[in-house]
Amino acid sequence: MINNKFWNYIYQKESSYTVEAVSLEEAIRKVISVSSEKYSFRFHEGLIDLNGHFKFFQFQEQKYILKIVPSIQVGEQEIINSKEFNNRLINHNKYSASIPELFIINNNIILCNKYLGVSYHENYKETIGNEFYQILIDLLASGIIWEGFAPRNILCGDGTKYYFIDFEDTFFVQKTVRQIPNDIVFKWTLNWNQIFKNSTSIDELVYFLKERSYLTTNSFYLDSFEKAYGILYNNINIKSIKRTTREITLISEKDLPNNNKLPFDLGHTIDEIFSKSPELSVFFTVASYNLRKRLSDETYKKYLENTVSSFAIFIRENELFLKASIDRDLSIYWMLISIIISLGKIQENEHTLTISFEELKHTRVLVLIESYKSLINKTGLSNAVKRALYVEELINNLFLLVRENAFPEENFDLIIRGSLANGLLTTQSDIDFEVSSEEFPTGHPGLEWVIQSIIIILLKIPCEGSYARPKEIDIIGLNGTRDLHEWLELRRINQPTIIGSWIEKDIQNVPPGFWWKKSIYEKSNPPITPKYLFLKIRTFILRISRDFHLCETSIIPLIENLRNKLSPNFIDQLKNLLELCIIAYEADDIEKEQLINMDKDIDKCISYYREKIQQTPPNPSFLN
Numbered sequence: 001m002i003n004n005k006f007w008n009y010i011y012q013k014e015s016s017y018t019v020e021a022v023s024l025e026e027a028i029r030k031v032i033s034v035s036s037e038k039y040s041f042r043f044h045e046g047l048i049d050l051n052g053h054f055k056f057f058q059f060q061e062q063k064y065i066l067k068i069v070p071s072i073q074v075g076e077q078e079i080i081n082s083k084e085f086n087n088r089l090i091n092h093n094k095y096s097a098s099i100p101e102l103f104i105i106n107n108n109i110i111l112c113n114k115y116l117g118v119s120y121h122e123n124y125k126e127t128i129g130n131e132f133y134q135i136l137i138d139l140l141a142s143g144i145i146w147e148g149f150a151p152r153n154i155l156c157g158d159g160t161k162y163y164f165i166d167f168e169d170t171f172f173v174q175k176t177v178r179q180i181p182n183d184i185v186f187k188w189t190l191n192w193n194q195i196f197k198n199s200t201s202i203d204e205l206v207y208f209l210k211e212r213s214y215l216t217t218n219s220f221y222l223d224s225f226e227k228a229y230g231i232l233y234n235n236i237n238i239k240s241i242k243r244t245t246r247e248i249t250l251i252s253e254k255d256l257p258n259n260n261k262l263p264f265d266l267g268h269t270i271d272e273i274f275s276k277s278p279e280l281s282v283f284f285t286v287a288s289y290n291l292r293k294r295l296s297d298e299t300y301k302k303y304l305e306n307t308v309s310s311f312a313i314f315i316r317e318n319e320l321f322l323k324a325s326i327d328r329d330l331s332i333y334w335m336l337i338s339i340i341i342s343l344g345k346i347q348e349n350e351h352t353l354t355i356s357f358e359e360l361k362h363t364r365v366l367v368l369i370e371s372y373k374s375l376i377n378k379t380g381l382s383n384a385v386k387r388a389l390y391v392e393e394l395i396n397n398l399f400l401l402v403r404e405n406a407f408p409e410e411n412f413d414l415i416i417r418g419s420l421a422n423g424l425l426t427t428q429s430d431i432d433f434e435v436s437s438e439e440f441p442t443g444h445p446g447l448e449w450v451i452q453s454i455i456i457i458l459l460k461i462p463c464e465g466s467y468a469r470p471k472e473i474d475i476i477g478l479n480g481t482r483d484l485h486e487w488l489e490l491r492r493i494n495q496p497t498i499i500g501s502w503i504e505k506d507i508q509n510v511p512p513g514f515w516w517k518k519s520i521y522e523k524s525n526p527p528i529t530p531k532y533l534f535l536k537i538r539t540f541i542l543r544i545s546r547d548f549h550l551c552e553t554s555i556i557p558l559i560e561n562l563r564n565k566l567s568p569n570f571i572d573q574l575k576n577l578l579e580l581c582i583i584a585y586e587a588d589d590i591e592k593e594q595l596i597n598m599d600k601d602i603d604k605c606i607s608y609y610r611e612k613i614q615q616t617p618p619n620p621s622f623l624n
Contacts, residue, residue, distance in 0.1 A: 150191035232446030
């Protein structure tokens with residue numbers, strides 16, 4: 001029977017695992033040739049295996065588990081380590097390492113083991129704490145430092161002995177060696193969190209080892225999770241990073257009452273899914289840690305169950321479970337949406353369990369994503385306006401969610417610039433934004449990293465934070481510098497202007513005539529490209545608006561406001577030039593001569609405005 005809670009959400013029926021073959025090798029060949037989920041290993045709670053590396057089957061009355069490994073060296077080392085395990089434990093008849101057989105079939109490197117029953121992860125009992133200490137001391141006394149020492153890697157068999165599996169990260173030392181890396185002690189603490197219930201548990205284990213003359217040694221190496229945490233929270237102190245990441249992990253993943261291991265299992269799965277995006281693992285862990293501190297166990301359980309059930313529903317609805325493995329990009333995409341939806345439910349104080357796709361598809365995040373997707377290949381001005389509205393609302397919601405759950409003590413503004421700030425997100429546009437404050441005037445790299453990663457995964461739009469800001473210096477403020485075009489475009493997310501943000505206070509005294517002076521970028525005589533013309537017409541419209549003390553940055557509302565101040569013919573000409581620039585920008589190819597003529601038309605319009613309409617010197621102070 002399927003014993004994995006995650007797969008229980010997905011599967012409606014069981015498969016037959018028996019393979020008819022003349023040899024074990026032929027049976028394995030048949031098993032790995034099946035691309036469906038038929039032989040997928042779904043029995044252990046702690047193993048979700050989205051990559052389809054584990055298989056389960058029965059051949060000639062014997063059940064087997066096989067594992068596909070990345071190289072023959074990894075497979076051979078696993079066998080060497082398992083044999084050395086048994087050599088070291090020869091005087092302990094209650095322990096046995098399971099020694100796999102190695103097969104090479106169709107360029108797959110395969111390790112095959114006899115199935116030895118469920119693990120201690122499933123077969124938890126109250127005495128396991130005493131057994132943990134005894135097994136650990138026996139291993140260390142035999143010169144075995146086993147990083148994979150975890151309940152999921154200890155099989156119960158027939159109950160007469162312990163069977164050990166998975167020796168990839170194992171060190172064999174002289175029995176007299178009494179030093180253990182502190183990072184490994186932490187992993188043991190995390191793996192056995194049903195014994196260790198709080199963030200001080202690693203100290204308890206260190207004390208236990210010290211009493212038996214084992215010393216723990218500090219590591220000055222940061223893994224990808226720790227490095228990401230350091231970047232996200234602007235921390236460069238290695239000891240502080242390690243101490244904090246251990247605390248948030250232990251608290252967020254400790255068991256729920258009645259030995260419910262969902263926090264640990266989900267955390268383990270998310271680390272696997274986001275293995276190439278550690279910043280998202282950190283975000284989930286920190287958010288879960290903050291929730292765990294303020295929610296009841298029952299509500300925290302609902303939050304985790306909503307995440308798992310939403311993910312399972314998405315997988316089932318898209319029929320991804322019909323395959324032996326789930327596409328990594330899709331698993332990242334759907335897990336991220338599941339986390340966002342689950343956090344959103346908590347934010348709205350909604351604690352019911354998600355049970356249907358019908359419910360999920362009406363959540364605001366999915367509505368916005370699907371609305372954006374419906375416009376992906378649609379060009380033109382009206383679609384650029386719609387696209388910008390959907391994306392801006394989505395980014396604002398994501399920003400509030402990330403800030404509240406992972407950076408609750410911080411007070412940042414989310415500032416947008418570029419075509420999104422102008423309300424014109426074309427098919428060629430990227431997203432330019434910054435998360436900044438007086439304390440972080442050049443942007444907060446950690447918060448921006450998380451938001452950028454989420455946007456790229458959900459929308460597949462190029463996205464850039466503060467690091468991509470223009471380098472030209474046209475104006476100097478109290479806490480930094482700005483490019484003229486950037487300054488004209490800036491506005492707070494979901495607001496028409498930058499008024500009310502910290503930036504408003506930063507640059508208050510703009511010199512007379514500033515807006516109509518050539519920027520450093522314009523003085524560089526940039527090549528006439530569709531992108532340049534799109535910027536040029538937007539800059540022209542924004543400069544006009546400043547003459548009339550209009551401080552909004554969304555172009556279409558500005559054009560309509562200017563209708564009350566300028567002749568309809570001139571406004572129509574502006575809008576027509578804007579539409580032509582968007583058409584050129586979104587076109588696959590356009591003649592150089594056509595671009596030159598468009599540039600001349602914009603220059604004529606600028607000259608006409610400056611000479612015929614702009615009667616008095618412009619008042620640049622649009623913040624009054």
